Amino acid sequence: MQITGQKIEEHRIHDKPFYLVQKNELVIAEAAYKNGIPLLLKGPTGSGKSRFMQFLAWKLQRPLITVSCHDDLSTSDLVGRYLIRGGETFWVDGPMTLAVRHGAICYLDEVVEARKDTTVVIHPLADDRRELAIEKRGELLAAPPEFMLAVSYNPGYQSVLKDMKQSTRQRFVALELGYPNADLETEIVAHESAIDEKLARLLVRIAAMTRGLKDSGLQEGASTRLLVHAGLLIKDGIEPREACQVTITQALTDDREMLNAIDEMVSSVL
Amino acid sequence: MKNGLTERLRQVIPVDRLNDWERDEIFDHLADYEPLVEKTVIEQLGILWPISSPLCFDFLGHLTKGLTCLSIEQLPDWVKGILDIYEAHGLRAAREYMDDVEAHYLCTIRGKKGLSLDEIIPRLLPYLRGLSGQSLEIQKAPSLYTDTRSVFLPREIIAPARSNDNFYLYKLLVSFLWAEIELDIYCQQQTAPEVLEDFFLSFEDQELAASCYHLLQTVRRAEFLKSYLPGLMRDGQPLFRLLLKDVDLSDSSAGPGNELATVRQWLLCCCADDPLPDLSDETAAILHQASAEKISYEDIFGATTRFYARVRLTGDFKLPAPLFFQGKLRPAEARMARLSRREEQKQQFIKALAAVIPHLSGAPETETEQTEKIQIPSINESESGAILSPMGQDGKNEQSTEEKQNDPRYICLDDGQIKVPKELRHLAREIENDLGKVPSFYIASASRMAGGRGKTPATSIQEEEGKALQGGLLYDEWDFRRRGFRKNWCMLIEKRIIATKGTFVTTTMEKYRGQILQLKRQFEMMRSQQRLVRRQQDGDDIDLDALTEAYADLRAGLVPSEDLFVRRQRDERDIAALFLVDMSSSTEGWVGTALKESLVLLSEALQSLGDRYAIYGFSGMRRSQSELFHVKTFTEPYSEEIRGRIGAISPMDYTRMGPPIRHCTKVLRDIDARVRLLLILTDGKPEDYDDYKGEYAIEDTRHALTEAKAGGIHSFCISIDKEAQDYLGYLFGDINYTFINDVKKLPLRVPEIYRTLTS
Ligand SMILES: Nc1ncnc2c1ncn2[C@@H]1O[C@H](COP(=O)(O)OP(=O)(O)OP(=O)(O)O)[C@@H](O)[C@H]1O
Ligand SMILES: [Mg+2]
Secondary structure (H helix, E strand, C coil), X not given: CECCCCCHHHHCCCCCCCCCCCCCHHHHHHHHHHCCCCEEEECCCCXXXXXXHHHXXXXXCCCEEEEXXXXXXXXXXHHEEEEEECCEEEEEECHHHHHHHHCCEEEEECHHHCCHHHHHXXXXXXXXXXXXXXXXXXXXXXXXXXXXXXXXXXXXXXXHHHCCCHXXXXXXXXXXXXXXXXXXXXXXXXXXXXXXHHHHHHHHHHHHHHHCCHHHCCCCCCCHHHHHHHHHHHHCCCCHHHHHXXXXXXXXXXXXXXXXXXXXXXXXXX | CHHHHHHHHHCCCCHHHCCHHHHXXXXXXXXCCCHHHHHHHHHHHHHHCCCCHHHHHHHHHHHHHHHHHCCHHHHHHHHHHHHHXXXXXXXXXXXXXXXXXXHHCCCCCCCCCCEEHHHHHHHHHHHHHHHHCCCCEEEECCCCEECCCEEEECCEECCCCCCCCHHHHHHHHHHHHHHHHHCCCCCCCCCCCCHHHHHHHCCCCHHHHHHHHHHHHHHHHHHHHHHHCHHHHHHHHHHHHHHHHHHHHHCCCCCCCCHHHXXXXXXXXXXXXXXXXXXXXXXXXXXXXHCCCCCCHHHHHHHHHHHHHHHHHCCCCXXXXXXXXXXXXXXXXXXXXXXXXXXXXXXXXXXXXXXXXXXXXXXXXXXXXXXXXXXXXXXXXXXXXXEECCCCCCCCCCCHHHHHHHCCCEEEECCEEEEXXXXXXXXXXXXXXXXXXXXXXXXXXXHHHHHHCCCHHHHHHHHHCCCCCCCCEEEEEEECCCCEEEEEEEEEEEEECCCCCCCHHHHHHHHCHHHHHHHHHHHHHHHCCCEEEEEECCCCEECHHHHXXXXXXHHCCCCCCCCCEEEEECCCCCEEEEEEEECCHHHCCHHHHHHHHHHHHHHXXXXXXXXXXXXXXXEECCCCCEEEEEEECCCCCCCHHHHHHHHHCCCCCCECCHHHHHHHHHHHHCCCCCEEEEEEEECCCCECCCCCCHHHHHHHHHHHHHHHHHCCEEEEEEEECCCCCXXXXXXXXXXXXXXXXXXXXXXXXXXXXXHHHCC
């Protein structure tokens, strides 16, 4: 008896997601897919990793199953477990198993957040064996060619506790998704928050300024996502500087001087 | 120059009868003015001196302040006012009157309170750097200008009365100066360094030509800023309107005849977004030519020449004072800055390229890095040493920081092309901007350095070799030329630091009292980040998930797991950190103090966290005497004694990094911890008195770090330097270092970095 918790159909992407290709990522990812090599996306937060995966899944016509990793994620959470209902036990596939069974794309977001003993279950899946062991059921699932494993992480966080093991990272084709260039990013922001191009360009300009501040003590600059948020609020009638203050400035730092400096950038541009 | 000034002064003051210090005082006050200002001031001195010489000195003392508030044309009026007061109420009243120039005098730009530069730099500097995407500096100077590397700002400015935000004025000034760099008004892109100065020399009235040029460039800057930083310019509109009124009132010369004044007014209207005054056809055409979006030097020079002719033609004019936000035009300073930057870039480039050439040119001994020789068919630049850019690159696009794609990718060597390593591309682009292309001799010197090394220095080292050292702790040293270790090459001597009873630590704790409290709180929170560990044999609570699962497993006929409990786990942080502090002589002064302060703050913060840590200092001279100072070992608790030792840290000799890193690796390896961290605090690159320099030193350090890594130790470097150095990325890997260019920030940054690293 086998009842799946989630239906694979729910993971199909029917409408083309809006995604603007930055550089070679689509070509590389398709080639990786064709050759059964898993994919590692590196990049700062909000740089379009998740969106890219949706786009890729749509393009490849595969369902996309996303798992956000955290340090409590257990192997059962990924692979599946027995549950009881009405005195009966039944097995529920975890997202990973589900993806393998249906030849879907399984995307582990922020994979470094997961504990290392959890990530090892993906090892046999991520090399040329391409198989998933479901210990409890004594089952060894071979992944069909359509199955793809993808993981993402943000190398900007320098915590030594969250470094990825070499044995893990060396199984992947690695793609770096940085921030899109100014024109592309303008187009993205304009589209996503439905604001005019002129305003979008100004927002992108602010972001570019904040991204140059790593050496001055800002860990990460404003992401495309923040710009989209700012755009949405402005669209909704919030005063532009105020909108940027709450979506960009305050989101980036708590440091007083840095907050002030970013606010000054905002008020210079808008 | 001083002689000239003496001469000019002699006309109005009996200079020869003054004593030395009086003369010096006058010179000091007059040293930094433009010829025109100086002339006016000297005229006024001639009026004041016969009436009262003490008043004259007082006047000089108030001059800088006065001129931040008055335009030079208003100076005679002010002096008249001073004399009236003096004659009616005496010297003291006159002094008060001068002190209160903003209150008594009808000047447009006046404010209640000057905002000192020191107070706002922490906000202004990141603003400027974010804006420019470059590590520009802000420096204090009597006048306002940029030399393209630094922005020079007056120590104090008087904000306009109606502006509630004094900071705004500084921001405006900085933005206008940045626009000079961004629009390249000093013509530094692929030109001869003197191009601008030579251009001015071609005029009869050079001062006028420079004013014309600067004014046209300011029109360009204003229009650029209006579109690039619309918010800034919109906020400035009230201010520009005030200035406009000032021009109307005071500029008696602003008549139809005076084109300079007319354009000035036009400029202010443009900034204030007021209706633009009518211009003559010729002037309108000139402005149009000057403010076209894509413009070459020839264009702007042409416009200047036309404008100059026009101004001269209209004859009887008085050179108006530049608008305060224009700043000064300083072509000579910009040229010097450019040349020194060029020299630095050259050195950097040669060194960095030399370091990679053997890998790139596929020298026989290279095993790992494969050479990527990619031929681009459509290259016409075949000269050896040319750097080729990817196709389709043209003028700057708006985000200089985003431009990485446009950086040059290939270098032509005699035997084909090599790929420019990623780290070098940006530098190559900057050099190209300056010189048009990377000169072939840069590349030649680099390959000489790469090929020829190993010969000269090696012989001198070889003689010494063999005499292995005795006593102390012996460490090998990596010789990159022979790709092997020099056995027992260095002697490391461990030393104690004798604690001092000074006030350093208490002063530091006092100085950072608030911050220490905050740090302690933050660190405490990291400690109490309790984790619930699931699926334990026993624990504080039942793990419902596990239990359900076990039950289900049981029902399914499997052997259920017995790990059914959750446990709170506290000691998750099994971290041992070793701080290795540079005690080389270069840390003398501010850097040393900041390093010590950061150790105090760190220790205080770590107290509340409970991570194990040790502090060692290192220095030394020659391979026979590499010294390691025990400030705090892992087992010693943080105590009065340790504080005294931190206080006793003082700069010693050189920076031979290999041996201390190897030793600390050993120390850390003996510690049983889940995460072992080696944090290096330094202010420069490895270097010793003997041959331990340059590439040899870098390679040995790198190797020592690789050894540490192989031993499961994470290293991280905090470097205090004016700008990030390429070698840091090479030594530590891109994300394993950070550099701090503001020493004052160090003490707080170090604990913060530790926090990010370990959470
Ligand atoms: N190339 C792109 N095309 C279209 N939209 C994009 C692109 N890049 C970024 N975006 C926008 O940025 C937003 C954030 O992107 P996304 O959620 O994919 O980031 P992420 O890299 O997954 O971030 P995180 O690491 O925080 O999960 C998207 O919702 C989308 O609006
Ligand atoms: Mg995401």
